[in-house]
Amino acid sequence: MPAQRVAVADEEGSPDAILIRRTMSEIGPVADKVASYFYALLFVRRPDLRVLFPPAMDMQRDRLLKALLTAAEHLDNTPVLVDYLQNLGRGHRKYGTRAEDYPAVGECLIGSLSKYAAAVWDPETEAAWVRAYTTISQVMIDSAAADALRSPAWWHAEVVTHDLRTPDVAILTVRPDQPYPFLAGQYTSIETPWWPRVWRHYSFASAPRSDGLLTFHVKAVPAGWVSNALVHRARPGDVIRLGPPTGSMTVDHTTDSGLLCLGGGTGIAPIKALVEDVAEHGARRPVEVFYGARTDHDLYEIDTMLRLQQSHSWLSVRAIIDQQARLQLPEALRDYGPWNEYDAYLSGPPGMIRSGVDMLRGFGIPSSRIRHDAVEELLVVGN
Numbered sequence: 001m002p003a004q005r006v007a008v009a010d011e012e013g014s015p016d017a018i019l020i021r022r023t024m025s026e027i028g029p030v031a032d033k034v035a036s037y038f039y040a041l042l043f044v045r046r047p048d049l050r051v052l053f054p055p056a057m058d059m060q061r062d063r064l065l066k067a068l069l070t071a072a073e074h075l076d077n078t079p080v081l082v083d084y085l086q087n088l089g090r091g092h093r094k095y096g097t098r099a100e101d102y103p104a105v106g107e108c109l110i111g112s113l114s115k116y117a118a119a120v121w122d123p124e125t126e127a128a129w130v131r132a133y134t135t136i137s138q139v140m141i142d143s144a145a146a147d148a149l150r151s152p153a154w155w156h157a158e159v160v161t162h163d164l165r166t167p168d169v170a171i172l173t174v175r176p177d178q179p180y181p182f183l184a185g186q187y188t189s190i191e192t193p194w195w196p197r198v199w200r201h202y203s204f205a206s207a208p209r210s211d212g213l214l215t216f217h218v219k220a221v222p223a224g225w226v227s228n229a230l231v232h233r234a235r236p237g238d239v240i241r242l243g244p245p246t247g248s249m250t251v252d253h254t255t256d257s258g259l260l261c262l263g264g265g266t267g268i269a270p271i272k273a274l275v276e277d278v279a280e281h282g283a284r285r286p287v288e289v290f291y292g293a294r295t296d297h298d299l300y301e302i303d304t305m306l307r308l309q310q311s312h313s314w315l316s317v318r319a320i321i322d323q324q325a326r327l328q329l330p331e332a333l334r335d336y337g338p339w340n341e342y343d344a345y346l347s348g349p350p351g352m353i354r355s356g357v358d359m360l361r362g363f364g365i366p367s368s369r370i371r372h373d374a375v376e377e378l379l380v381v382g383n
């Protein structure tokens with residue numbers, strides 16, 4: 001007998017979107033079990049796929065659910081969903097995912113959802129999931145195929161310099177083995193030779209350079225496999241792998257409005273790239289950078305930022321040190337402004353981004369002019 005439908009507040013959208021959101025809210029409290037069961041099913045049925053995944057699956061489990069939640073949330077918002085899935089499809093090329101692997105993944109996904117959302121699962125729900133998964137996988141497959149015509153699945157890059165700036169922050173410069181096109185403000189994924197198939201996101205710390213070198217700021221975080229390897233183990237000559245560039249925290253060069261940039265800790269990396277990008281475009285638009293750190297020792301890039309300020313009259317750089325100011329970065333903005341005419345860029349810990357966005361909206365900056373990387377992605381940045 002089909003489960004009785006309980007009216008929930010979130011009943012807007014297409015019939016498929018409603019059914020899919022209902023499944024997602026049903027599995028929400030047991031999301032980790034669903035993900036474990038999904039991977040168990042997948043590896044029992046297709047043991048050959050296990051080599052595509054990292055040895056430790058903990059973070060991978062979260063990623064699957066986050067991707068599903070994002071897709072489910074935007075099911076009726078076609079442009080956002082397609083953009084998200086195209087990126088996901090491109091990003092999966094570096095794992096070695098093939099078009100013919102998608103059906104097995106879909107069957108195992110539906111197998112685990114039907115088990116854990118049994119209370120709301122019925123033939124209509126199953127049909128909605130089959131339709132959604134068919135669309136999702138087709139967009140990913142098509143985008144991976146189109147990308148394969150113009151880009152490698154990954155790049156090798158040799159570490160050229162490794163500069164330990166604090167006991168746990170290093171600046172690495174790497175030379176990709178093939179041209180690596182990207183935009184200032186974007187990020188990529190990095191895999192080290194010591195932890196195969198474990199990929200983490202890092203923002204580019206410079207705008208594209210004529211010598212093709214790329215720079216990253218890495219902070220070793222507790223239990224962070226990739227970050228500790230990059231900070232404490234990597235040396236010039238080591239070879240890492242890079243995924244494709246992604247992210248939309250890029251400068252809109254069609255306007256000349258001012259830029260308000262907040263960089264917290266190593267979040268200063270893409271902000272520096274944005275400043276270089278504005279400088280290269282030659283437009284004299286005001287750029288106001290707020291660089292936050294816990295202590296003055298953590299302001300590892302302040303000299304570079306102050307040098308940039310000296311060279312560019314349109315640039316102002318202010319350091320906000322929690323301990324001295326007795327407040328965190330976004331709060332400091334209250335003493336300056338007005339900001340309502342500015343485009344805003346935020347980069348740093350998820351908590352800073354969340355509170356920063358709230359504050360900037362409060363200053364009258366519309367959401368469409370506030371840019372930052374997805375907070376869900378940031379949770380796997382830099383580990």
Ligand SMILES: NC(=O)C1=CN([C@@H]2O[C@H](COP(=O)(O)OP(=O)(O)OC[C@H]3O[C@@H](n4cnc5c(N)ncnc54)[C@H](O)[C@@H]3O)[C@@H](O)[C@H]2O)C=CC1
Nearest residue numbers: 264265266267292293294328329347348349351352381382
């Ligand atoms: N594209 C991006 O958004 C990038 C993000 N990151 C992220 O930035 C973080 C950097 O870590 P750390 O250097 O250890 O930074 P941190 O934890 O020392 O924080 C830096 C500053 O941000 C502010 N802040 C921190 N938490 C806040 C909160 N809950 N509310 C308001 N303000 C807050 C404070 O002013 C603090 O001094 C990492 O989480 C990393 O993943 C790093 C690079 C790029």
